Amino acid sequence: MKPAAAAPGVVAVAYSGGRDSTALLFATLRVAHALGLRVVALHIHHGLQAKADDWLRHCRKQCDAWKRQGWPVTLAWTRLHLHLTAGDSVEAVARRARYQALRRLALEHGAHTVLLGHHRTDQAETFLLQALRGGGVAGLAGMPVTATREGVAWLRPWRNRPRSDIEAYVVQHGLAYVDDESNADDRFARNLLRQQVWPALVGAFPQAEAALADAAAWAGEASACLEALATLDLASLDDGLGLDVQACRRLGTARGRNALRVWIRRMSGHRPSASLLERLWQESAGVSARRWDWAKGELRLYRGRLSWVGRVVAAASEARALPATHLSLKGGGIVAVPGWGGALRVERVREGGVAWERLRRVELRGRQGGEQFQSGHGRPPRALKKQFQAAAVPAWQRQGPLVYDAAGHLLFVPGLGMDARAWATPGRPQWRLLWEPLA
Known part of the structure; x- marks a missing residue:
């Protein structure tokens, strides 16, 4: 889709109604009011929690109150209808759908910039979770301060600020926000980390948050270097007919797997798992034809060329x-x-x-x-x-x-x-x- 031209002086803020997004929206409105900018608060109704309707009402009430004070805010919201299949992660499906909906709402209101309320504590937690899952450098890099995808710039202005700063800001300005009770459910890995691991970690190592966030930054630089190297390699490995697997293997294990990893992500839209990469690397040796299920589609090896075909195209036979x-x-x-x-x-x-x-x-x-x-x-x-x-x-x-x-x-x-x-x-x-x- 070709994004519509950005409306002058419009910025969007992802607004769940929770503490972090409320603080970010309030801070953005204060600046926007002084500069003559317009702000669109984007609310996504996931329909996964019993209180989701109450959260939407809270967001409407808060934005209406700010608007009566003369602040330049408009609330835009949409309800998601998630389609889950066997084996899907509800969190992952909801996250992808949320970002797609945020992008659509932002463009509809002429905003090509969306602000997100993630902070340094979120970044440190992400680094730990990715490390515990055996994530590579791309996963360890966590959340970038800025990223541009499909015509929208995603900014995290508070990524280098600790959660304690946001908590103090909310108290200072007496901001009302909603609490998501699912944040206390330790069946989710991040909640378990926050409630049982994090307090002990920072108690033993007070600088843990800053140190882990720094490590994520180093991982981000390493990931960018690997991406650039893969781009150089893929220029000669993929001629539009597929990836030349044998030429890829001739680069050596580390460099070849890096090129393969990036190629799969670009083709399918999903970062390949370590187990898939291992299988491909081992099972493609000396083989001219083979198939592997991946990302609701297939990776197909034929005459030494690897291609990815989505489920829809595979079912329709092109x-x-x-x-x-x-x-x-x-x-x-x-x-x-x-x-x-x-x-x-x-x-x-x-x-x-x-x-x-x-x-x-x-x-x-x-x-x-x-x-x-x-x-x-x-x-x-x-x-x-x-x-x-x-x-x-x-x-x-x-x-x-x-x-x-x-x-x-x-x-x-x-x-x-x-x-x-x-x-x-x-x-x-x-x-x-x-x-x-x-x-």
Whole structure:
């Protein structure tokens, strides 16, 4: 999806209603009020807790109270409907869905920056948990201060501040917040660490929090170096037909596995486990064809080339083999697309969309080769492969149908968004499409 142009002076804050996010939203509003900025408070209703409705009411009440005081805040919220399958981690699924929803809400309100309330204690805890799980340097690096993904900058302005500073700030300003009772449930690893391990650790080593956060920072630098090395290696290992496994092995175990690890993450969207890497490294030696289940899809080795195919594409035996599908999107909302393994979401936008009449009858096609896409006005149309590469769109986000209007003009490409040649003129009502594959 091509993000909409950022509205001037708009910043978003992830706001659960808890202590940390309440403190961050309050601090942001104080600065925004002085600078003439607008703030969008983003609340995600997970539907996993009995008191989730109460938390939403609290957030509404608090934002309304601040707005009556003349502070520039707007509350935007959405309810998640999680789709879990056997073996899924509720925490992991909810986390992925939460970030996707935060991104969507932020872009809808013209904000391309989202502030998150994580602090130094969170970072130190993450380092410990990753170490106890046998995580590599990417996991040990924890949460970055800033990261840009899919048109949104995620910032953690308090990542280097201890929890005690936030607690003192809340008391100083008399801020009201909600308590998530699940934080006391020691069936979750982080809660167990906080309640039983952390007090003893900092009691014996008072500087543990700062030291662990420093270690995470070192791991972050090491991870960045490994990512850069993998990028150099993959330039010659993957020619678009798949990863040359034997050439990868010739780099040596450490360097070759690093390239393989990064390649799998980029293709599937999931960081591979140590056990998967070990299996691939051992089982691909001297073998020309093999398959491994991974990330709701398959890693396929054929004639020395490794590729990753998502479940939807695997089941459909390649989208380009499907016949063209005709349908109308005039009803808007979410439109299921039988046979393609997903649905199209139709959303109204201020810019970067197409006129309504072009969606009355559309045609869905698989990639045939030779298609071109224009990413913005003043930019030349380029082959889809080059556009995907330029936008760093991983293979797992490219799956889905191309959408054409009744006249055969390309409107939408999954992973890239609406073709600029089809954009409606400014000020005219317009809509954009999003592709939502089945989980």
